[in-house]
Amino acid sequence: MHLSDDDIVRSISAHSPEGIEALYDRYGGLAHTVALRILSDRGAAEDVVQESFLAVWRRGSTFQAGRGSLRSWICTIVRNRAIDRLRGDRHRTRLDTPIEGESIEPATSDPWAAVALELSGEEVRKALAELPIEQRQTIELAYYGGYSQSEIATVMEVPLGTVKGRVRIALDKLRASLADRMETPWQTQ
């Protein structure tokens, strides 16, 4: 039976193990990918994913439908925990290259989510490729690198205001390119 994201949220809110299991099957792969991209360490990434899903399980769903999609919500939780861990590692090295090496066994996953992610992924890759390189680098340093605004400004040798502007412009361009994929309809102000 295919559960909707709303079904999953209701199930988690009811503190049902099946709810957290469905959430993991749908977004665990993406969560793991995010953690690994940020931490470049498989063990640390697994820890962060497990801690994130357990936190959701223990607290119950704090997801609010009006504040973005379920996918964005869980990705944000994982991303924030991974960044916290990255910042807490005094001996960390920043790796901005893709992870390579041994293969990892596939886990049980939600086939509906896998198809949706693949379709979404292609469009997002295309939209990102259309951004000027400096805008793409700015949002990647912010989202995956754990850099602060001032650190990004230093790394990219631009004023702080330029960093703010690049983030806003990049996201505005992405939302225009991905309007059909967004769960919250875009409204211009």
Next chain:
Amino acid sequence: MSHDEVADLLALEAVGVLEPSEREAMERHLATCEPCRVAAAQYVDVAGMLPTALELVPPPARLRRNLMAQVYAETNASPALPWYRRLVNAIPTGRAFTLVGAAAVVVAIVLGIWGAGRGAQQGPVAYMVSGTTATGTLDVNSSGTQGVLTVTGLAPLPATEAYEVWLIPPHGSPKGVTFLSPGVDGGPWTAVMSGNMSLYKSIAATVEPAGGSPVPSNTEVLSGQLSES
């Protein structure tokens, strides 16, 4: 603060780089501005799509297993549970099976037999499992949510391999749920599992690499039907 200025902050927040000093101003504005609250969700949505562009790296099967083992352990840690279920839940699920765990398994089995002997309509149920050299039982508790698998006749395995236990639904793929742990001093192998046992029609164990496999290999060492017939 204008909507446009707030939009800058919303974008920064969505990618996780909003400064604490900026957050207060943003939240003050959001408290009274519905259009900007909608915009905030939109920026979060856009940022939340960024990871989908990454090459997906599936997590190892053990991550799901460890997560759900912890979830079910915490589910069953409620003090409202009957004492015998708390005892069963206390059995270690790791590979290093302890004397305490072994004793608890024996107690659980005895309780199961005792319960069945009393003819309770919804009492514990024991299912037979067997293989070429192995025999054993799967004792399921009254509510059908906990199982203790006890097996004799299995050969020791090298550290690089494990006996993985699978629950097999009527339709769909087998679900790897746990590993058999060797008993102390050559005693029975045991495994504890949690979940809705009524969803599955049979159980099996296979030899897999340590850490488990996403699907069972063709190395079945035992199997059994989960029906009371």
